[in-house]
Amino acid sequence: SIPSSDRTVDHSLPLPDLKPRIAEVCRDLFNKWRNLDDSDFSLETVSGGITNLLLKVSIREKQDSTAVITVRLFGPNTEYVVNRERELQAIPYLSAAGFGAVLLGVFGNGMVQSFIDARTLTPSDMRSPKLAAQIAKHLRRFHSVQVPGSKEPQLWNDISKFFGRASTLKFDDAEKQKTLESISFTEIDQEIDQLKQLTSRFDAPVVYAHNDLLSGNLMLNDDEEKLYLIDFEYGSYNYRGFDIGNHFCEYAGYECDYGLYPNEDEQYLFFRNYLNPDNPTQVSDSELEALHVETNTFMLVAHLYWALWAVIQAKVSPIDFDYLGYFILRYNEYKRRKAQCFSSAQVYFSK
Template identity: 70%
Template sequence: MGAASVWNAMEVAGEARDSCGPAIPSSPLAVDTSLSLPEMSPRVIELCKDLFAAWSKLDDSRFTVETVSGGITNLLLKVSVKEESGNVESVTVRLYGPNTEYVIDREREFHAIKYLSAAGFGAKLLAVFGNGMVQSFINARTLNPEDMRKPKVAAEIAKQLHKFHQVEIPGSKEPQLWNDIFKFFGKASDIKFDDNEKQRKYETISFKEIHDELLELKELTGLLNAPVVFAHNDLLCGNFMLNDEEGKLHLIDFEYGSYNYRGFDIGNHFNEYAGYECDYSLYPSKDEQYHFFRHYLMPDKPQEVSDKDLEALYIETNTYMLASHLFWALWGLIQAKMSPIDFDYMEYFFLRYNEFKKQKQSSISLTKSYLTGC
């Protein structure tokens, strides 16, 4: 019995009902993400038994728990279960990082994920619990930054993103970019660090300057009339999974998903070519971007995309690219205060904000020239 049929067949301890589809198993239990894997495993097994009645009577020895990935936001675990039939079934348990609700709207994520899953994106949502969710297991590897720039992979990502942007999520279609950025700004500009060195670095930041930059960029992007789509908003390499044998690409993790500007989603993706080291010399060239745009705009006939449409999307993308830097720079400051994860979020702020300042003049000049026809 596969994970999807597990969901349909099992009696559950609790149910989270939604008009989108069948009841989703739910549990109030939570798992402490600060524990080591050996300490965490019995709690994860207990959680799975609580969620899925067909597993509730199985001996713990039938369960194995292993880490899939430990990023800078969430922890992913693979739970494999040897059932009475002898079949081994696997699910993914996603544990939210501590304090991530400070920057992530979980209600918005939970609402969208069911519709995206129904449209064939990501892992199937099987259950929810106190600080995470259970999803079907995807047998694939996550991409690395080098993968994303390969022409064949880039074309497939573009095609997938074209389909993703067609999904309709019920509710407000208001683009959330500037709402989210100004929320981040409010939180990031009102922080006090206990660590003296962090506080010293924090005090070098001019929030008036950042606020002025936000207002200027918001006004400029407003002139582009960019299409509003349901956007992923976090298209880094770790959110793509590839089954090399089947050649199938999966787009996963919709935590930051919202209605947003098309150019932001693509520009944000191009920024992620820089990888975790933030090497922005790897930002795609115009030719590489046009290759992506052709497969995004006309997946079935990429060579028939007009020069006019390529130029328009190039301008749109490379203007919103600037907004991506500001978005994640402010996010980094909030995480520097809130996250217990061992990652230099303060340095990340400066990397993103400095790259914004480096790219700002040329990008804005290009956009203004395009808008005025000069």
């Protein structure tokens, strides 16, 4: 069983003030460090996503030996958008299959994991053909992991929860409230219904999906050319096309530069390596076309998913990020791409 502690750590504290609190958590969780002093611990920030803070913690165990771990502090109020229970249940199975870091302990608002010696990718890294092929092969393997529990796809449940929360919010900030009032949730509700109907016509395989495969959740050790998929907080059973379509949207980065969305050749390279990792050239045109249409229809769903997520984050997240601006960028891109994607799907189904 994994050690656990009820302690919580305020993730808005500056690094020097975090140190004694993180040391306290580590002493609480691990007997072997119980007698160590605060001065035996040192901290550095690995990355601050727009929901989590990732810290590299080095522990001086003896004169000549240092242990290194990662501490992930969950962003405040992330329980509004993340199902923590689902994540903690899946981690041991994903970890056993070689994905992510090993879970070493959990505490009130975070987890302790093994340290991965690698750098976080950037959106432009993901376009490199060599890396794109590697990511596709990894994702195929990730999708074959069996996680116990319900195998029902969670996409529409999650969207329905997000919709319920986003459509009933009120902001104290007048400017934000004005932006919120300009959003037609009736229209979004109709869009969700249309997408639900259209995507149900695909026989999209249901897999254990990452659901948040952006560059910040991919790490690479350049020397060993070893790729890591990390951070499974949005993971669930879901439609294959959603996971891939969502990943393609992330080529655009947080700035949402959708001119960077992968073109057909780039997508086909990814699909070949995903569909036949051992022999990518042996994929039929019909398989490629089917996955292309499936992915680019579910890509529309990804825009609505994160658009609604952003409205909730604008209300609950203390992180300084223009979430309502992000909603607008995602929803506008959805509307810009909708007609073409719907018509490609209709043509495909009429064959």
